Amino acid sequence: MTSATLALPGDDAETRVYNKVFWRIVPFLMLCYVVAYLDRVNVGFAKLQMGQDLGFSETVFGLGAGVFFIGYFLFELPSNLLMHKIGARIWIARIMITWGLMSAAFIFVKTPTQFYVMRFLLGLAEAGFYPGVILYLTYWFPAHRRGKIVAVFMSAIPVAGIFGNPLSGWIMDRFHDVYGMNGWQWMFILEALPALLVGIAVIMVLDNSIAKAKWLSDDEKRFLASEVAADVQHTKQGPHSVSAVFKDGRVWWMCLIYFCFVMGQYALTFWLPTLVKSTGITGNLNIGLLSAIPFICAIIAMNLFGRSADAKRERRWHLIIPALMGAIGFTVAASYTQNTVVAIAFLSLAAAGTLTCAPLFWSLPTAFLSGTGAAAGIAVINSVGNLAGFVSPYLIGYLKDLTHSTQIGMYVLAGMLVLGAFAVWRTPAALVNR
Template identity: 45%
Template sequence: MNTATLAGSLTGAPHEMAARADDALFRKITWRLIPLLFACYVLNYLDRTNVGYAQLQMKDQLGFSDAIFGLGAGIFFVGYALFEIPSNLMLARIGVRATLLRIMALWGLTSAAMMFVSTPTQFYVLRFLIGVFEAGFAPGVLFYLTLWYPSRRRAQVTALFFMAYGAAPIVAGPIAGLTMTYLDGALSLRGWQWLFLLEGLPSVLLGIAAFFWLSNSPADAPWLSGAEKLRVLRTLEEDQAAQGPAGRQTIGSALRDARVWLLGFMSFLIILGSYALAFWQPTMMKAMGLSVLQIGFYSIVPAVVGIASSILVGRHSDRTRERRWHFAVAAVVGALGLSLTTLFMHNPPAAVACLALAAAGIGSAFIILWAVPGSFLSKNAAATGIALISTVGGSAGMVAPMMVGVIKTATGGFGLSLYILSGALVLSALLMLLALPRSALPQAQRGF
């Protein structure tokens, strides 16, 4: 070995050891935080979307039309949007532990109370209140992750958290199918009533668990050593410094940042497809001739494919430090899956395969999108910026169910809706590539 090679190996060894130590430290943090946050998000998904399965029974039993169901499903997001930013600002002040306890206890109790619905007005009011109480959960967790992870590590950890959004249908379908089939009539309650009760109360218990298990920040974590706390804080400071002027952003500058509003609109376009499927996919499968129990288990396939894709795409995006093309390709794949579904509405296996392709694209695009804002928002601006993006994007949840319901009533099918949703995904891809140029992102995020 010559002198230059020896010097290079000696210089590189400490760097490699430090990198391995950092990897081990952030794995430790991930194993502490993500499993519980993952479980919370699964329940969050179940309690906001279980109405999509419940309506397979309750719509006929209560005499609700498609329009009533669509409005009730969508009005959730009115309350959600109104209280999203205030909730996230409160989290920044009181910490994630108290915030999650408040959010999960209130949404869980209100979701369980859905079992007593008998009129459209009661349906609307409770759905609105669930939105109010859930407001701030997902953007709050995303802000919370910025307190623990530097930007270069966030895509994968964001993917792990949002993997719950893909994993939830794996349990949602079978739970709904089994509950509504085998508990229908037990204790004089209908199956849809049992579904709301059994999926609502666990959220209260998990909120209590989160209060005692989580730490508000690395500095407050008793499960980290002093050296580990110092290393995490130093890594975050270095990450902020590397962002240059963006690291000194204020809340006001985040609200004036065009990138924040643009990401919010792209999130809106992605979530249109996501929530349209969340609320109407069971009805779509019922129209294919499937039973409630079959629908529950068929729903597993798109969910599993969506999870696997999100993990792989998120990992590759982190490794290459490229976001724009990862997002654009995923969004186009999602659009292709939705469009192809229209060709196989009378062929359940083929339709489910197309829905799986759509889930892969939509899920992957969604997690890549959320890796972007933390790369240019400072700690001071992150809570507001992330909440704003989530509020603008989340408003799609109000539009999508009602839009699909109205179009289905007018046309008698789902074809036109799926084409519109596909167009929204293609538009989001074009906006990422054309309206959000490489110069608008930090160097490590620019890509081609």
């Protein structure tokens, strides 16, 4: 179907319809993910006070940060299948409200065991949000438009870092000892409130499908539905049932690629404040402000690569290049931990490369997954890949305790990104370039 069949004035009707859908749902979903990511990784900033107050070692902190992804892994697939059945509006709202309550409850943590349990429960609460949104976007946008769309959505990660790190530092300094509570406790309370409020807003803003969107005309609904239907027809070579997903070798190959990229992503987001502090920076607010610089670079790179990938309909090299950028960034930053300028510059390169990989990666599996197969496949890939969120912070923490340096851990991360780039290169271009 072409834009001419829309019965709308002008030659750019198709662009206007997609812009209308974009502005209705993508900025709001991005806001949701900013809130989600802030509550997921603010434990990295809490560590600057929490570890000292509670006597947690680097290994305890790394294990606690990673345990989140065990709960996430266990409930990811059922959560995505439930969203596909119940609808995004109610299910995403449930996820956000639940994780807001869990995040606020961190003020009661006193022991390593309590820390592990709360991180596990937070993972259970949040499971399904990210893959649910990726699935939801396939309901509205065909594959050749999703690179840019997912890149914009995932800009929430650097946005959370740009604003969240200075905010977390300011809260911890400003509210320390207010009403007898530590700064990190206030941070968990205040940063949990947006999840509760936005969760309620989800019920009023999101529609479960094109057919239920009252803000679209009948012509616009028919056009969008035909575009998505044509896209689903194109993905008929992919698995269309839950059991078929587990038997498809391509799905497990995607799991390997995503695992490598997530290793770098979560090492960066959990440990960046610590890495910045190790260069000699003092003061939580100063650490937060400097930690924002790599995320500013990342948000620029993510959107440039996303637009280019869609325009050229090429996916592999648009993933390989950022992965290698991340590897170089981690390697050089690890070698110059005592030089703040050099360390920040190459951590910025690492952030730009590593965080760019995540949104562009999803153009690969969604090119051959659709329907129930997409709901299951996206959940499986995301849950297995996110086990790296457990391995990565725990490994960095363990190696830091063992060697009293983050250098070896960062070299390992660089190696994982190179492995991910190689796996993308070995993926057939005909499968994913759409």
